[in-house]
Amino acid sequence: MFVARVQVTIKEEVLDPQGKAVEGALHSLGFEEASGVRIGKFLELTLNTDDRAVAEERLSQMCEKLLANPVIEDYEFELVEAGEAR
Amino acid sequence: MKAAVITFPGSNCDRDCLRALEEIPGCEADSVWHADQDLAGYDLIVLPGGFSYGDYLRSGAIARFSPVMAALKREADRGVTILGICNGFQVLLEAGLLPGAMRRNQSLKFVCKPCELVVDRADSRFSSRFQEGQTLQVPVAHGEGNYYCDDETLKRLHGEGQVVFRYADNPNGSVADIAGITNETGNVLGMMPHPERATRARLGSVDGAEIFGAIFDFVSAGGKS
Numbered sequence: 001m002f003v004a005r006v007q008v009t010i011k012e013e014v015l016d017p018q019g020k021a022v023e024g025a026l027h028s029l030g031f032e033e034a035s036g037v038r039i040g041k042f043l044e045l046t047l048n049t050d051d052r053a054v055a056e057e058r059l060s061q062m063c064e065k066l067l068a069n070p071v072i073e074d075y076e077f078e079l080v081e082a083g084e085a086r
Numbered sequence: 087m088k089a090a091v092i093t094f095p096g097s098n099c100d101r102d103c104l105r106a107l108e109e110i111p112g113c114e115a116d117s118v119w120h121a122d123q124d125l126a127g128y129d130l131i132v133l134p135g136g137f138s139y140g141d142y143l144r145s146g147a148i149a150r151f152s153p154v155m156a157a158l159k160r161e162a163d164r165g166v167t168i169l170g171i172c173n174g175f176q177v178l179l180e181a182g183l184l185p186g187a188m189r190r191n192q193s194l195k196f197v198c199k200p201c202e203l204v205v206d207r208a209d210s211r212f213s214s215r216f217q218e219g220q221t222l223q224v225p226v227a228h229g230e231g232n233y234y235c236d237d238e239t240l241k242r243l244h245g246e247g248q249v250v251f252r253y254a255d256n257p258n259g260s261v262a263d264i265a266g267i268t269n270e271t272g273n274v275l276g277m278m279p280h281p282e283r284a285t286r287a288r289l290g291s292v293d294g295a296e297i298f299g300a301i302f303d304f305v306s307a308g309g310k311s
Contacts, residue, residue, distance in 0.1 A: 017190050071187040072234055
């Protein structure tokens with residue numbers, strides 16, 4: 001069993017209105033050093049397989065088909081053996 | 087004309103669409119549940135507005151895997167007229183039946199107001215009752231209607247005449263003021279504004295009725311524009 005942690009972010013070339021608004025709010029709070037704020041999603045799921053290669057392959061398919069919209073979003077994931085997950 | 091209006095869990099403009107269609111003499115409209123898998127025999131299939139599956143994950147992302155969608159794809163490939171309104175447009179984008187994707191409105195606000203639309207193409211089966219350049223009054227009501235596509239896709243949309251409606255005053259940040267596009271073959275239209283909410287003088291405009299009317303004309307003429 002693996003625990004998968006998936007991060008979905010809006011592609012760099014696509015404007016992220018939420019990120020922009022948060023960046024403005026950070027600046028108005030005095031955090032001028034903050035820039036390039038991007039808002040994304042974090043998903044966690046358990047995969048019932050012991051084969052890492054299979055898990056990666058299946059998870060990629062899940063991301064391409066449903067978890068991310070490849071037109072505007074990028075995704076990254078990590079797989080952790082279920083026992084080691086914190 | 088035989089029309090179907092799909093209801094997903096969370097659709098909320100399905101009845102309005104049915105009413106708009108039933109008011110056309112000679113048009114029969116059925117409500118079809120998203121779990122149905124047969125859409126044979128319809129001349130028009132409408133994906134209505136609303137919040138299918140609560141807009142979870144992304145608008146339209148889960149509805150696009152509804153059982154009815156395989157049948158919809160089959161009918162679309164056969165050339166049947168498909169109209170996606172608001173959430174219906176989002177579902178068509180997620181399903182890959184139309185190019186591009188929707189982002190949050192630039193203002194981050196839900197916009198709900200009458201909108202002026204410019205008719206970019208009057209030679210589509212959805213807009214043949216209008217003149218090119220004519221302005222229409224059709225309301226919008228959405229939080230994620232900020233249409234995005236890359237430059238290459240945009241060039242193709244314009245080159246192939248797939249942009250049918252654009253906003254006179256862009257309410258959401260959509261690229262090129264895009265309000266409604268068709269697929270390459272012209273039988274599938276997605277639009278963010280709600281034509282079913284502009285079907286009577288009392289609603290402030292009847293321009294939306296002319297969009298349903300144009301489809302009726304197309305179907306009545308044997309489906310050849």
